[in-house]
Amino acid sequence: MTISTATAPARVTAGRRSLRLITIAACLPYLSLKLAWIAGSHLGIPHGSPLLEHRTALALANGLTVLMDAAVVVLALLLTRPWGRRVPAALLAVPMWLAVGLLAPIMVGFPLQLVVRGSGGGDGAGDEPFLAGWVFTLVYGGFIVQGLALGALFTGYARERWGHLWRGRVRDLPAGTATGARRAAAGAAALLALFPGAVRLVRALGAASADGSGDRSLQCVHLLFLAAAVTGAWQLAFRRGRALPVAVPLALAWTGSGAAACWGGWMLLGGLVTGNRPTALTGLTYAGQMIVGLLVVSVVARLLSSRSAEAPR
16 A cells, blocks of 8 residues: 655644544553463453463463454554654554454444343353453453554544545546555455354344354444445445545444454454354354455545545645
8 A cells, every 4th residue: 555654743742642542551550460361360260261271372362362452552653653654554544444443343233232131131151250240340441442543543633644535526536547555355245244144143133153253233334344344345335325425434434444454453352362162153254244344444545545646645
């Protein structure tokens, strides 16, 4: 992805410094818990949890997630320090896309789960212990704060540095042969999304899952982001919703593609780590999400690269 690397203004407001501090502080509980587990602690892991059956894999996974959350700290600094304005676009866009993709479903799904359980609704999950309830509250609460603060920082940074790339309305996007690759990717994504979308919908309506992946509220959340990805890509590639600001379908495609691809890959990896491998149907659903997400983000990348190349220097 070739995007202009014009620098953002140097001024860092007190509000952005506060958001940076909040983002970093929100990482500390998760990092502390993960480091404790790497050191051998079982804090928050109940007796009988499948996590205790795969200690080596668990240590490796914890090491990976420590690096991932530490990357959030680096991103918070990058978005608010002078050296961050010199970082090439791709080196910032890729980790931000991953962060958005992993955090956005948690920011929507965890509060939804709390509401459903608080109202007496079931979640469709298995009864096998995995982690203590307070761990989810601590960790996911931190993730929500991270997502809000980091998202606010990135929105301001991106608007200043690349805001010219999504000015105008969808009807102003170029048409013709130059859009062929974007249309092919968007069409393929829409077609391939039918399978994981159908599986998610059926499970959201109450169908049981043999591997315990049938939490109905989470099925709704993943279906929502999958639909957002396809809708955003379709609007960008085929200029649908012509009166909309370009930023609207761009945000749908960016966030939806990250959620679909990142969570599809993360759940597949989680099955390998815990040994609780998904059924063939669930595994294909995760893989389908990944492919759809990658196709959609390719639409975004091609569009931004094209508009960057057309922008006056």
